[in-house]
Amino acid sequence: MRQKKYILPESEIPTAWYNIQAIMPNKPLPILNPKSRAVLKPEDLYPIFCEECAKQELDQTNEWIPIPEAVREQYAAYRSTPLVRAYELEEALGTPAHIYFKNEGISPSGSHKLNSAIAQAYYAKQQGITNITTETGAGQWGGSLSYAAKKFGIECAVYMVKTSFNQKPYRRSIMQTFGAAITPSPSMSTRAGKDILTVNPNDPGSLGCAISEAVELALTTPNCKYAVGSVMNHVCLHQTVIGLEAEKQMAMAGEYPDIVIACFGGGSNFCGTAFPFMRHTILEGKKTRFIAAEPTSCPKLTRGKFEYDYGDEAGLTPLLPMFTLGHNFKPASIHAGGLRYHGAGVILSQLMKDGYMEAQDFPQTETFKAGILFARTEGIIPAPESCHAIACAINEAKKCKESGEAKTILFNLSGHGFVDMGSYDKYLSGEMFDYKLTDEELQQYIASADALNK
Amino acid sequence: MRQKKYILPESEIPTAWYNIQAIMPNKPLPILNPKSRAVLKPEDLYPIFCEECAKQELDQTNEWIPIPEAVREQYAAYRSTPLVRAYELEEALGTPAHIYFKNEGISPSGSHKLNSAIAQAYYAKQQGITNITTETGAGQWGGSLSYAAKKFGIECAVYMVKTSFNQKPYRRSIMQTFGAAITPSPSMSTRAGKDILTVNPNDPGSLGCAISEAVELALTTPNCKYAVGSVMNHVCLHQTVIGLEAEKQMAMAGEYPDIVIACFGGGSNFCGTAFPFMRHTILEGKKTRFIAAEPTSCPKLTRGKFEYDYGDEAGLTPLLPMFTLGHNFKPASIHAGGLRYHGAGVILSQLMKDGYMEAQDFPQTETFKAGILFARTEGIIPAPESCHAIACAINEAKKCKESGEAKTILFNLSGHGFVDMGSYDKYLSGEMFDYKLTDEELQQYIASADALNK
Numbered sequence: 001m002r003q004k005k006y007i008l009p010e011s012e013i014p015t016a017w018y019n020i021q022a023i024m025p026n027k028p029l030p031i032l033n034p035k036s037r038a039v040l041k042p043e044d045l046y047p048i049f050c051e052e053c054a055k056q057e058l059d060q061t062n063e064w065i066p067i068p069e070a071v072r073e074q075y076a077a078y079r080s081t082p083l084v085r086a087y088e089l090e091e092a093l094g095t096p097a098h099i100y101f102k103n104e105g106i107s108p109s110g111s112h113k114l115n116s117a118i119a120q121a122y123y124a125k126q127q128g129i130t131n132i133t134t135e136t137g138a139g140q141w142g143g144s145l146s147y148a149a150k151k152f153g154i155e156c157a158v159y160m161v162k163t164s165f166n167q168k169p170y171r172r173s174i175m176q177t178f179g180a181a182i183t184p185s186p187s188m189s190t191r192a193g194k195d196i197l198t199v200n201p202n203d204p205g206s207l208g209c210a211i212s213e214a215v216e217l218a219l220t221t222p223n224c225k226y227a228v229g230s231v232m233n234h235v236c237l238h239q240t241v242i243g244l245e246a247e248k249q250m251a252m253a254g255e256y257p258d259i260v261i262a263c264f265g266g267g268s269n270f271c272g273t274a275f276p277f278m279r280h281t282i283l284e285g286k287k288t289r290f291i292a293a294e295p296t297s298c299p300k301l302t303r304g305k306f307e308y309d310y311g312d313e314a315g316l317t318p319l320l321p322m323f324t325l326g327h328n329f330k331p332a333s334i335h336a337g338g339l340r341y342h343g344a345g346v347i348l349s350q351l352m353k354d355g356y357m358e359a360q361d362f363p364q365t366e367t368f369k370a371g372i373l374f375a376r377t378e379g380i381i382p383a384p385e386s387c388h389a390i391a392c393a394i395n396e397a398k399k400c401k402e403s404g405e406a407k408t409i410l411f412n413l414s415g416h417g418f419v420d421m422g423s424y425d426k427y428l429s430g431e432m433f434d435y436k437l438t439d440e441e442l443q444q445y446i447a448s449a450d451a452l453n454k
Numbered sequence: 455m456r457q458k459k460y461i462l463p464e465s466e467i468p469t470a471w472y473n474i475q476a477i478m479p480n481k482p483l484p485i486l487n488p489k490s491r492a493v494l495k496p497e498d499l500y501p502i503f504c505e506e507c508a509k510q511e512l513d514q515t516n517e518w519i520p521i522p523e524a525v526r527e528q529y530a531a532y533r534s535t536p537l538v539r540a541y542e543l544e545e546a547l548g549t550p551a552h553i554y555f556k557n558e559g560i561s562p563s564g565s566h567k568l569n570s571a572i573a574q575a576y577y578a579k580q581q582g583i584t585n586i587t588t589e590t591g592a593g594q595w596g597g598s599l600s601y602a603a604k605k606f607g608i609e610c611a612v613y614m615v616k617t618s619f620n621q622k623p624y625r626r627s628i629m630q631t632f633g634a635a636i637t638p639s640p641s642m643s644t645r646a647g648k649d650i651l652t653v654n655p656n657d658p659g660s661l662g663c664a665i666s667e668a669v670e671l672a673l674t675t676p677n678c679k680y681a682v683g684s685v686m687n688h689v690c691l692h693q694t695v696i697g698l699e700a701e702k703q704m705a706m707a708g709e710y711p712d713i714v715i716a717c718f719g720g721g722s723n724f725c726g727t728a729f730p731f732m733r734h735t736i737l738e739g740k741k742t743r744f745i746a747a748e749p750t751s752c753p754k755l756t757r758g759k760f761e762y763d764y765g766d767e768a769g770l771t772p773l774l775p776m777f778t779l780g781h782n783f784k785p786a787s788i789h790a791g792g793l794r795y796h797g798a799g800v801i802l803s804q805l806m807k808d809g810y811m812e813a814q815d816f817p818q819t820e821t822f823k824a825g826i827l828f829a830r831t832e833g834i835i836p837a838p839e840s841c842h843a844i845a846c847a848i849n850e851a852k853k854c855k856e857s858g859e860a861k862t863i864l865f866n867l868s869g870h871g872f873v874d875m876g877s878y879d880k881y882l883s884g885e886m887f888d889y890k891l892t893d894e895e896l897q898q899y900i901a902s903a904d905a906l907n908k
Contacts, residue, residue: 001464001465001523001526001527001530002527003464003530004464004527004530004531005464005530005531007461010455010457010458010459011455069455072455073455073456073458076455076457076458076459077458077459077538077832077833078833084531088605106560108832108833108834109833110872147830147833150830151542151833169875169876169879170624170872170873170875170876173875173876173878173879173882174835174872174875176878176879176882177826177829177830177835177875177878177882178829178830179830372631375631375632376601376604376631376632376633378531379531379532379562379563379601379605380562381628381631416872418564418624418628418870418872418873419624419872419873419875421623421624421627421628421631421873422623422624422627424627424630424631425623425627425630428627428630428631
């Protein structure tokens with residue numbers, strides 16, 4: 001019988017995360033204080049983040065960061081996640097390509113987000129923090145932090161984008177089941193929220209606004225820190241456990257990927273999957289293509305601009321050098337809520353600029369079509385975000401069919417879609433639409449970032 | 455680092471199912487033709503079931519039934535399922551007991567039901583069947599058969615109990631995503647459905663009625679067979695893959711269970727988990743307690759009667775010798791839809807009668823309380839059905855705390871609850887109620903079975 005899955009024994013769960021900053025030919029530009037424009041030092045981030053996370057954020061020296069034993073112990077509840085050979089998807093496509101996927105959907109919260117949530121909750125607990133707060137869009141990150149906080153005995157408060165709060169009651173319930181307090185954002189609990197609701201009482205909310213609210217809560221609450229689900233360097237660092245495991249598992253299968261694919265929101269899933277492989281490209285010149293799959297309606301890598309911008313809507317975060325659509329970008333209401341963010345991580349933005357990776361964009365109906373084919377062949381209903389990676393993998397596998405090349409394709413299945421069935425319903429009933437940003441809209445949004453770079 | 459999970463290599467996925475009928479001290483009473491009262495032979499079941507399933511149903515001779523290689527290949531997409539040591543639940547309870555659970559929730563359909571769906575779809579395909587039909591209550595079985603049928607290229611039609619169809623749109627969407635056609639039951643597509651709707655156009659449906667509709671469709675459609683998700687012997691047989699794996703995995707952990715627990719609807723999950731261990735009790739006198747955890751509102755084992763009864767409401771099935779509440783039993787609207795069935799499997803009913811197993815009942819609020827503790831400690835949100843097994847395991851673990859005994863407890867986590875968050879919502883908001891059957895109601899329902907045994 002052909003081998004379908006590759007699973008590592010718990011003893012082989014990685015003992016260190018991989019910090020690609022240490023080997024980058026061109027280091028990322030510095031993160032800046034938005035007022036003084038001074039280069040940020042770790043201690044400047046201490047009011048918002050845990051100290052250990054702040055240090056990791058700016059560490060450009062240490063190639064390997066040890067994973068604390070208590071974090072590995074929590075990882076063991078679901079790691080290693082399986083590396084699966086998608087034989088039946090290959091057969092359905094008639095491609096000579098070998099398609100592998102890493103299934104992060106089996107985590108307690110249903111996605112890869114937990115890999116960093118556990119680390120951040122652990123560091124908070126170590127530092128004596130009692131309360132932690134964050135924002136969530138689709139709910140994947142909020143669910144992960146809710147669970148991780150509970151495991152380390154910390155109280156968790158989540159600002160959930162109001163449209164998601166209403167549209168995704170199951171996500172809210174998951175967070176509550178894990179014991180977190182959930183507030184729809186914008187809310188009257190913060191200055192940032194009040195300012196928005198004063199102008200528009202029916203504001204549907206955005207990730208940028210929810211971030212502003214959570215950061216404000218952390219800054220104004222004793223013994224409370226903010227935890228972040230993507231974009232930031234330390235989050236991408238924690239996610240490298242995905243790629244490090246995948247590297248070992250691909251070796252078990254006797255293969256090395258020609259193409260590595262992940263969907264792209266802020267970067268945590270992409271970076272976590274790609275960086276461990278990309279180190280062999282940087283250090284040894286291995287020829288691997290790295291593709292970020294993003295929504296056509298939120299094309300920060302394919303159509304955005306590399307410049308300094310805020311990470312949030314209200315401008316409370318430091319200035320980040322990154323590909324951005326502008327911090328006042330209003331994303332279309334696509335179902336892949338986790339990809340509706342205006343910016344890209346600092347490290348990968350530099351790597352993108354330097355040609356180590358590429359990006360492709362996909363309209364949402366194409367991604368759901370791909371997701372349904374995947375469900376019917378490989379048996380897993382993917383999260384709408386993950387459908388982007390699948391659509392990209394299918395595209396590349398079809399190219400292999402045309403060229404006759406048996407390339408090895410690896411993609412990360414970042415999460416399952418059991419809580420997103422309402423979106424599948426829309427697709428199956430023909431009520432799903434595609435959105436494309438006009439050049440005019442794009443210029444208008446990017447102007448909000450341009451204004452910070454004069 | 456302590457070992458958390460035990461996973462078998464794919465080569466050790468069992469190659470045969472375990473047929474406990476072959477070693478039972480008292481064989482089950484025969485299944486009867488409802489009209490003639492003649493003892494049923496396999497060929498009498500051919501109009502409804504695939505031939506191979508009909509043969510397995512009545513096989514009292516062969517202890518091991520080989521698992522076809524094509525079925526094992528489909529199993530490999532998710533099997534072995536992990537055996538997990540619930541260290542953190544143990545710590546939360548302060549119990550000296552060792553608690554293990556088998557996690558069937560990681561299957562593509564989210565529950566153990568897929569183990570039999572794959573087998574039944576395979577045998578149908580082998581026999582040249584083109585269409586398969588079934589009923590579903592909570593949707594776990596329907597989702598499993600939808601997926602399995604797609605894998606073997608068969609069309610699948612599911613009758614879904616109307617209340618579930620309306621209350622659980624996500625379950626419906628999962629089935630549609632896997633490519634099945636779904637009809638709310640009662641429907642106008644069958645005589646059985648029409649008869650009910652003619653009397654009461656707003657009838658909310660029941661599992662018994664949905665079975666009647668699916669069986670009628672199979673009997674009246676060329677090249678179409680009926681597949682069944684629980685109760686029947688061949689279904690329990692297919693589920694023994696759970697216990698057979700668990701036995702190997704417990705051995706990896708250096709343990710053997712003192713207590714084996716599973717929730718109880720019709721028996722497939724309980725039998726699949728317990729029978730492989732129970733064979734050592736029957737053959738070697740091993741002392742293990744086997745506990746079926748059922749809802750207080752649907753107490754077929756704790757308060758039902760052992761006698762012949764129909765498997766469905768309309769009386770289309772053969773007469774089964776089993777513990778029953780009467781085939782016209784109307785279950786309360788508890789959230790564990792998969793446990794709302796009036797009867798128990800024939801084999802386990804005999805084993806229950808012969809003292810090899812016991813049953814305990816749990817009110818639904820207690821089960822959700824247990825499920826939430828489990829989610830917050832072990833990270834998995836359990837299906838409402840599985841919450842019954844957890845409540846039972848917690849009870850037994852608490853007894854160990856009192857007595858100071860370090861017993862080894864194994865339970866089957868039959869499925870995850872990601873699609874049941876609406877039920878958790880009800881619990882968390884204090885809007886969940888308990889139901890208890892009065893003696894008067896019980897007698898009234900059982901009278902419908904008594905009438906068949908005069």
